Amino acid sequence: MSMDNMDDSDSNDESPGKDDNKKPLLLDNEKARNDRDKDEELLLLETSKAEKRRRWVSIYIMYFTMFLSSITFSIAISAIYPYLLEINPSANATFLGFVVAAYSLGQLLASPFFGFWSDRRPTREPLMVSLVINLVFNVLYSYAGAFPSSVAGYVLLVSRFFVGFGAGNAATTRAYVSYATTVAERTSAMASISAAQALGFIIGPALGLAFVPLGSTGLTIPAIRFTFNIYTGSGYLNTVLGIINLVMLIFVQNIKAQSFTSTPTSTSTMTINSNTGDKRMVKVSSESDLSIPAQPYDRLAVTITLFLCFVIFFVFTVYETIVSPLSLDEFAWSKNHAVLYNNIMFTAMAVISVVTFISIKIGNSKKLFDERVLFMVGLFIIALSFFVLIPMGSEPLSVTPSGVNDVITNSSVVNISDFNISSYRELVGCHYPSQPWCVNQPRVYLVQYIISLVLMATGYSAGNAMCYSIFSKIMGHFPQGTMTGLLNASGSLARTIGPIFVTFLYDRLGPLITFPIITGLIAISIVIVFMSCARLVPYGAKRQC
Numbered sequence: 001m002s003m004d005n006m007d008d009s010d011s012n013d014e015s016p017g018k019d020d021n022k023k024p025l026l027l028d029n030e031k032a033r034n035d036r037d038k039d040e041e042l043l044l045l046e047t048s049k050a051e052k053r054r055r056w057v058s059i060y061i062m063y064f065t066m067f068l069s070s071i072t073f074s075i076a077i078s079a080i081y082p083y084l085l086e087i088n089p090s091a092n093a094t095f096l097g098f099v100v101a102a103y104s105l106g107q108l109l110a111s112p113f114f115g116f117w118s119d120r121r122p123t124r125e126p127l128m129v130s131l132v133i134n135l136v137f138n139v140l141y142s143y144a145g146a147f148p149s150s151v152a153g154y155v156l157l158v159s160r161f162f163v164g165f166g167a168g169n170a171a172t173t174r175a176y177v178s179y180a181t182t183v184a185e186r187t188s189a190m191a192s193i194s195a196a197q198a199l200g201f202i203i204g205p206a207l208g209l210a211f212v213p214l215g216s217t218g219l220t221i222p223a224i225r226f227t228f229n230i231y232t233g234s235g236y237l238n239t240v241l242g243i244i245n246l247v248m249l250i251f252v253q254n255i256k257a258q259s260f261t262s263t264p265t266s267t268s269t270m271t272i273n274s275n276t277g278d279k280r281m282v283k284v285s286s287e288s289d290l291s292i293p294a295q296p297y298d299r300l301a302v303t304i305t306l307f308l309c310f311v312i313f314f315v316f317t318v319y320e321t322i323v324s325p326l327s328l329d330e331f332a333w334s335k336n337h338a339v340l341y342n343n344i345m346f347t348a349m350a351v352i353s354v355v356t357f358i359s360i361k362i363g364n365s366k367k368l369f370d371e372r373v374l375f376m377v378g379l380f381i382i383a384l385s386f387f388v389l390i391p392m393g394s395e396p397l398s399v400t401p402s403g404v405n406d407v408i409t410n411s412s413v414v415n416i417s418d419f420n421i422s423s424y425r426e427l428v429g430c431h432y433p434s435q436p437w438c439v440n441q442p443r444v445y446l447v448q449y450i451i452s453l454v455l456m457a458t459g460y461s462a463g464n465a466m467c468y469s470i471f472s473k474i475m476g477h478f479p480q481g482t483m484t485g486l487l488n489a490s491g492s493l494a495r496t497i498g499p500i501f502v503t504f505l506y507d508r509l510g511p512l513i514t515f516p517i518i519t520g521l522i523a524i525s526i527v528i529v530f531m532s533c534a535r536l537v538p539y540g541a542k543r544q545c
Helices: 003-014 030-044 049-074 077-087 093-120 124-142 149-166 170-180 183-214 233-251 299-331 335-365 371-387 446-475 481-509 511-531
Strands: 219-221 226-228 260-262 267-273 278-283 399-401 406-409 412-415 430-432
Touching: 049 093, 049 124, 049 149, 049 170, 049 183, 049 233, 077 093, 077 149, 077 183, 077 299, 077 335, 093 124, 093 149, 093 170, 093 299, 093 481, 124 149, 124 170, 124 233, 170 183, 170 481, 183 233, 183 299, 183 335, 183 446, 299 335, 299 371, 299 430, 299 446, 299 481, 299 511, 335 446, 371 446, 371 511, 481 511
Parallel strands: 399 430
Antiparallel strands: 219 226, 260 267, 267 278, 399 406, 406 412
């Protein structure tokens, strides 16, 4: 629509008697909301297609930044436990939980810090600092093996904490996308950045496949204690991606919410780039067009959605954390084989997730399903993915000693001197007695694991997409920066608690008890969705299931 046409339209609307039945803008009805959308959309009109293209290039860079933020968490998830055992053989799954949680704790603490910074300074500043932190500590992560084994595990933990701190820019990137889009563009843009985050979590392990051929020896430079192998490659890849991201940030426009100013007249000025003084005159109908809707959003519905999204993040982090020790214990894989096979599995999950996201987007555009129903279906499928992992057979586990001079085979204690241990490159199997359940619980079969992975990829993708969509629609036209920050914080908190929770249970109780407990927690969430479905509706819509 041209500016001339907008002028004509405005003059016609303001003519007395033209539309005596026209309702005030703030009335809570569909037409008023549509008018508000159109008026607010004028705030970001560019004077040329080139300017619009530059704005969207900046938004796409935010997508990549969010994707990279997620990858730094997930690309190492399959290799962290084997890497931890490689540099500190006495480590257990409980310590793994703290290493995995350290990342999310760092992200949780950094999110408000970078958010506060980005509200007061150009967005590029906190983003660049966060990436530099990420670069430095990804290198330290890869160098953890150069330290003595007594401290190497703690170096790994500290490095993951600060890598997570650097990844705390997620709220900043979401806020930028919110500022840089019109209301009409925002739903799609926020869904896209959420998809970038979700795909980063799932695709990260698939990228780890590139380092499997290196094995645990890989390429070494003894003079500088440099090792590039199956465990350290992810840290160096994150470093390279971070450098690329830093260069890309040079092209990001400085767009901030507080740059908008409106007057009672029909024009307002928006600063697009404070560094260059780039200002644009845009058309606004009146000062009242920028008013907040009169009816408040449903705070209880927002709180329920925050909890449900917490559950989605929690169970997926639990799953990503536990599959590595589970595969080592249940299938007696070597550390290298565990990295290889788990990365292959997560690659398959990535493909399934992409197909699921596309199917949901097509189905949503054609109104084929109710989002609340799909949310419950996603949670149900996730519950099934844990239920399937409950040991169901009678075959005993292969057991290997942990800190004792005995080998346990088929529940019989055999003295280690009876075996030619020197002929084995690596002892594999469930670690006894650090995990006492190894000798009295049946094994989980590989087919159970594969089915569970397929279910998790499908259920998580559906649940994650619906979580953000329902949350955004409940908020309606209200500013979503603070509440989106809370949503991100709930995700970080879930990823902090989840690994510690599941590894603590798994080490002491095994899969026979751990997975039914998690299945039960998800079942409670499904009941909550069902009982609150009447409130989980878009802003202004009638409450009904």
